[in-house]
Amino acid sequence: MRVSYQWLSEYVDLNDVTPERLAELLTSGGLTVDAVTTRNQGVEGVVVGAVLACEQHSNADRLKVCQVDAGTGEILQIVCGAANVRAGVRVPVALVGAKLPGGVEIKRAKLRGVESSGMLCSAKELGLEVRLLPTEQTSGLFLLPEDTPIGQSIVDVLHLDDAVLDLDLTPNRGDCLSMRGLAYEVAALLGRRSHFEEKAEGHHLDVSDTPQVRVRIESAGCHAYAGQVLQLTGNHQPSPLWMQMRLLAAGIRPIDAIVDVTNFVMLEWGQPLHAFDFATVEAGQIIVRDAEQGELIETLDGQKRVLAEGMTLIADPKKALGIAGVMGGANSEISVGSRSVLLESALFERSHVRRTGQKLGLRSEAQQRFERGVDPAVQIPALKRAVALLQQIVGATPQGGVCQVTSDSMPSMLAHEVCFSPARCNQVLGTSFQASEMRNVFSRLGFTVIGQGETENWRIMVPSRRADIQLEADLVEEVARLCGYDAIPATLPMLANAPGRVGESYKLQKMTRSLFTNCGMDEVVTYAFGHPESISCLRLPENHSLRQSIPLLLPMSEERSHLRRHLLPSLAQVALYNLNHGVKGGAIFEISRVFHPYQLPLVQQPEERHSLGALWFGHTDIELGRPTRAYTFFDAKGVLEYWLMVLGLQENLQFTRSHLPWLHPGRSADILVNGVTIGSLGELHPESALQLELPRAIWAEIDLTTVASLPVHAWQVHPVSRQPWSYRDLAVLVDHEVPAESLLIQVRKNALAVMPHLQLTAKIFDVYSGKGIPVGKKSVGISISLGLEDATLDDDSIQRIMDAILHGLRLEYGAELRGQDS
Amino acid sequence: MDMDKLQRDIPDLRSKALAELSSLEDRRTLDAWRVEYLGKKSEIAQWMKMLGNLSPDDRRMAGQQIHALRQTLESAFTERMREMDELEIERKLREETLDITLPGTPQAIGHLHPITRILMEIEDIFVKMGFAVVEGPEVETDAYNFEMLNVPKDHPARDMQDTFYLSEELLLRTHTSPMQVRVMEQMRPNIPVKVIVPGRVYRRDEDDATHSHAFHQVEGLVVDQNIRMSDLKGTLEEFAKALFGPEQAVRLRPSFFPFTEPSAEVDVRCIHCKGQGCRVCKQTGWIEILGAGMVHPNVLAAAGYSPDAYSGFAFGMGPERIAMLKYGISDIRLLYQNDLRFLRQFSQLR
Numbered sequence A: 001m002r003v004s005y006q007w008l009s010e011y012v013d014l015n016d017v018t019p020e021r022l023a024e025l026l027t028s029g030g031l032t033v034d035a036v037t038t039r040n041q042g043v044e045g046v047v048v049g050a051v052l053a054c055e056q057h058s059n060a061d062r063l064k065v066c067q068v069d070a071g072t073g074e075i076l077q078i079v080c081g082a083a084n085v086r087a088g089v090r091v092p093v094a095l096v097g098a099k100l101p102g103g104v105e106i107k108r109a110k111l112r113g114v115e116s117s118g119m120l121c122s123a124k125e126l127g128l129e130v131r132l133l134p135t136e137q138t139s140g141l142f143l144l145p146e147d148t149p150i151g152q153s154i155v156d157v158l159h160l161d162d163a164v165l166d167l168d169l170t171p172n173r174g175d176c177l178s179m180r181g182l183a184y185e186v187a188a189l190l191g192r193r194s195h196f197e198e199k200a201e202g203h204h205l206d207v208s209d210t211p212q213v214r215v216r217i218e219s220a221g222c223h224a225y226a227g228q229v230l231q232l233t234g235n236h237q238p239s240p241l242w243m244q245m246r247l248l249a250a251g252i253r254p255i256d257a258i259v260d261v262t263n264f265v266m267l268e269w270g271q272p273l274h275a276f277d278f279a280t281v282e283a284g285q286i287i288v289r290d291a292e293q294g295e296l297i298e299t300l301d302g303q304k305r306v307l308a309e310g311m312t313l314i315a316d317p318k319k320a321l322g323i324a325g326v327m328g329g330a331n332s333e334i335s336v337g338s339r340s341v342l343l344e345s346a347l348f349e350r351s352h353v354r355r356t357g358q359k360l361g362l363r364s365e366a367q368q369r370f371e372r373g374v375d376p377a378v379q380i381p382a383l384k385r386a387v388a389l390l391q392q393i394v395g396a397t398p399q400g401g402v403c404q405v406t407s408d409s410m411p412s413m414l415a416h417e418v419c420f421s422p423a424r425c426n427q428v429l430g431t432s433f434q435a436s437e438m439r440n441v442f443s444r445l446g447f448t449v450i451g452q453g454e455t456e457n458w459r460i461m462v463p464s465r466r467a468d469i470q471l472e473a474d475l476v477e478e479v480a481r482l483c484g485y486d487a488i489p490a491t492l493p494m495l496a497n498a499p500g501r502v503g504e505s506y507k508l509q510k511m512t513r514s515l516f517t518n519c520g521m522d523e524v525v526t527y528a529f530g531h532p533e534s535i536s537c538l539r540l541p542e543n544h545s546l547r548q549s550i551p552l553l554l555p556m557s558e559e560r561s562h563l564r565r566h567l568l569p570s571l572a573q574v575a576l577y578n579l580n581h582g583v584k585g586g587a588i589f590e591i592s593r594v595f596h597p598y599q600l601p602l603v604q605q606p607e608e609r610h611s612l613g614a615l616w617f618g619h620t621d622i623e624l625g626r627p628t629r630a631y632t633f634f635d636a637k638g639v640l641e642y643w644l645m646v647l648g649l650q651e652n653l654q655f656t657r658s659h660l661p662w663l664h665p666g667r668s669a670d671i672l673v674n675g676v677t678i679g680s681l682g683e684l685h686p687e688s689a690l691q692l693e694l695p696r697a698i699w700a701e702i703d704l705t706t707v708a709s710l711p712v713h714a715w716q717v718h719p720v721s722r723q724p725w726s727y728r729d730l731a732v733l734v735d736h737e738v739p740a741e742s743l744l745i746q747v748r749k750n751a752l753a754v755m756p757h758l759q760l761t762a763k764i765f766d767v768y769s770g771k772g773i774p775v776g777k778k779s780v781g782i783s784i785s786l787g788l789e790d791a792t793l794d795d796d797s798i799q800r801i802m803d804a805i806l807h808g809l810r811l812e813y814g815a816e817l818r819g820q821d822s
Numbered sequence B: 001m002d003m004d005k006l007q008r009d010i011p012d013l014r015s016k017a018l019a020e021l022s023s024l025e026d027r028r029t030l031d032a033w034r035v036e037y038l039g040k041k042s043e044i045a046q047w048m049k050m051l052g053n054l055s056p057d058d059r060r061m062a063g064q065q066i067h068a069l070r071q072t073l074e075s076a077f078t079e080r081m082r083e084m085d086e087l088e089i090e091r092k093l094r095e096e097t098l099d100i101t102l103p104g105t106p107q108a109i110g111h112l113h114p115i116t117r118i119l120m121e122i123e124d125i126f127v128k129m130g131f132a133v134v135e136g137p138e139v140e141t142d143a144y145n146f147e148m149l150n151v152p153k154d155h156p157a158r159d160m161q162d163t164f165y166l167s168e169e170l171l172l173r174t175h176t177s178p179m180q181v182r183v184m185e186q187m188r189p190n191i192p193v194k195v196i197v198p199g200r201v202y203r204r205d206e207d208d209a210t211h212s213h214a215f216h217q218v219e220g221l222v223v224d225q226n227i228r229m230s231d232l233k234g235t236l237e238e239f240a241k242a243l244f245g246p247e248q249a250v251r252l253r254p255s256f257f258p259f260t261e262p263s264a265e266v267d268v269r270c271i272h273c274k275g276q277g278c279r280v281c282k283q284t285g286w287i288e289i290l291g292a293g294m295v296h297p298n299v300l301a302a303a304g305y306s307p308d309a310y311s312g313f314a315f316g317m318g319p320e321r322i323a324m325l326k327y328g329i330s331d332i333r334l335l336y337q338n339d340l341r342f343l344r345q346f347s348q349l350r
């Protein structure tokens, strides 16, 4: 809401309160002021002038030479290029020495040989908001009414000496969507009185007169409907300049006197009004009824709209005339020929208006006010005010009396009662305000207090304009707000001390983040929305469930239209972005949710699983003494092994060959703990990589939700041997296909068979094939360390163990000894 | 053996041997010198064998002299050996000198995403203050996201948060506040309820420098008997001091959230200008970092805690906004771009 400071100061004494100070005051009272702008954008020395004569410039087709009386005591000759300049018009004249917005200073000049002492101005040159003005006022000079006094400063004429406060109102404060409501609030904040003297005179509305219009309410969407018929004298005319300027300041487009009056009164009272051409109302009968499904209406903006159930219509016995509280119909619009007008001042149900506006995609000033709640007490006063203004401005005459109908659902116009305990108020706020301070707050707000003392409950009578005050808590906020939140001290809750906790699943995510970064991986955070086709990089069969992702009903783009079920597309995008920006490579990971619907269309909350995705792409960083190289399967496996070890999941851990379609079949593995698959890793399948436009990359994914459910291996420290360990290396020849890990398992098995208490580790230190090795074979180097907790292993025992190991390897894998070292 | 000759030969041998010794430069010649002058076939050894030919007096005198000579040569040899070792070490050290300006062996350095860093900081502070960390679903029902938070259907407060709907009743949560109700429902009738809820939220906003259709929030909720608004202020002040420094202060301003009453916007002193006023804080000296308030009686009631017996406070903050303030990031989209040249700057831990 845009608020004119001048207008507001008619209701509250703001003599000692600058617009900036007022903005601070409102903001600290919870009504945020986003900006304060002065209406005068730099106009100085511009006055009203009358063009006395206007002749063609002898030397320029598009210029005219004007004789202008600007009240300076002499006739000024001014050259002007505007198309609408002519003798007789009154226009803003920038005198020599005048200043215009944008730092323009007017100087005496010669235009094509003709002296020009000043400049005739357009609306834009005066810094007015031209987007809100009709084209006839913006193309060419800004023509002023014929009775505008010559010589008067344009700053006064156009009320430019004003500031506009741009208020960002919270939805609860519908009362502040009007100048009067805001005046109450400002008065309360300042601790001053507001005063509303009626400026318009001569309204002779007689409620007892028989109305010319009859009204029937048939819809629950309408609580009250008041109407007054007025006779028009005929000529369609603009509203007075002062009213246009008020509307402009509020950001509302001036249109004509009738529309402007309805808008002006809406700004003043917060009550939206609507004017119908009464001649179009069949039988003088207004029926407020529910729309029928599929009913059509053409609205004022020329759009044909299809209505639905739940919408409320203003209609006559034959046709719809408008959509209640949202927009009028084209068929009943006031036109140049209209001779009588029906002014509507109604109270429509908030939720109906909102639902209707949303369904139709409309959002009018009226609608906003109805949505946030209009004071049930102002329909008649606002109507009277509008009638008086129309009488005054266009000479309209009321026909008959006001027709006023209310439904059973009509809210009370009287103040409502809310209970309040001063003691509880202090308890909730942690303050020690005196009862008198609280009493003072309510009096400033215009609320009546019934009750005495500090210990008993008070009854607070809240006027109908403050429908947002319903509970004691609302009154507590008013006390805090007007006493200032700064008065609330800082304390800590008096609770039983309990240590903070972090849930196991969350802890796992945190640990995983740390462990992965410990391995040199960079964490990324990507959006959860994706293109439905992005999943195709997984090379899944057509009917695979992963292809079914949850669509947003109203996505902002096709690219972000579905909830992702897999992290690969997002991480691949990050990799691609970085490669395209000169980053040579990276190891990245993300922990995020993936969304698996139980069925589509969605009927219940989907399963949300915590997924970890990791991608190694491009090349390793430059490192002294080591050539950069592409990341390999083993870089990924190393990270995962470290992570699993730290999490205590290394027991019963298996990497088995994977058959996932997005992974290279020979370079990928499923990861199993205790036989449960927790994820997979591997080089991307070349076709997947191609689709993702990535060069070779390694991908790993872990289902953290599954990992969180795994039992953690309880561990204890084992005593270590007091003696130094013995070491033996051996190299064996085996078939190329034999998995190296199975050799280690065999080594362990055979060694322990000889000596069950043996402490033993066995590691692969070399795998070699090529020169010197028969085709189809490989040489595997195994380093074995061994010892006993409490005794020395003698050479004989070691030899027996090594023999058993070799025997076992030979038996199981046909291994041939290539060499042995101690 | 001639005693007189011996009297000449001993000093001669001493000066000859010592002179030779001082000219030797390596271990091999040094060993040869030792064999020559102190070995079994050395002159000294010869003399010792022949001592018996002398008269007892001469024998004693010559014996002492030869012995002294031997000792002199032996200690000279030891000394020379030591010098040689030192030289050797020096030479070796010289040879082994490194270019210490070359880089150290690189360690694997990964980087937590700035949002994670801030989330962890926030969580740590609240966990130390006794809060439990819980998580909730990102796909929520309209009931939990709005209705039980005192935002009925067709209420204008819904305009405050543009929503991505998945169906009539299901949506992507627009805030972490639905967990206020879920947590209370789970805990009921136990007190105190004292949790924070970090997580992603979604709003149907066009992405620009300060808006993102997806971002994070940390919700806080404390419910007990006699929780006061001053407790909210004190708790947030502790938090602000822990996050931004001990001289921090917070300011509450009235505001409106449907699910709290009274409601407040919470500002901290501008961390750029220390409250003096600058471009970042629009010259106010304060920066808004979160919204908060006393849990609305309707919300308490919806979650099964009688508003007559219990009260509580709640707050919600945006880690992105805090990260942007703390690290001087001017565009929220940078946080979701994942440019590694950007992310790899976040290596310093303090």
Ligand SMILES: [Zn+2]
Pocket: B270, B271, B272, B273, B274, B275, B276, B277, B278, B279, B280, B281, B282, B283, B285, B286
């Ligand atoms: Zn600042």
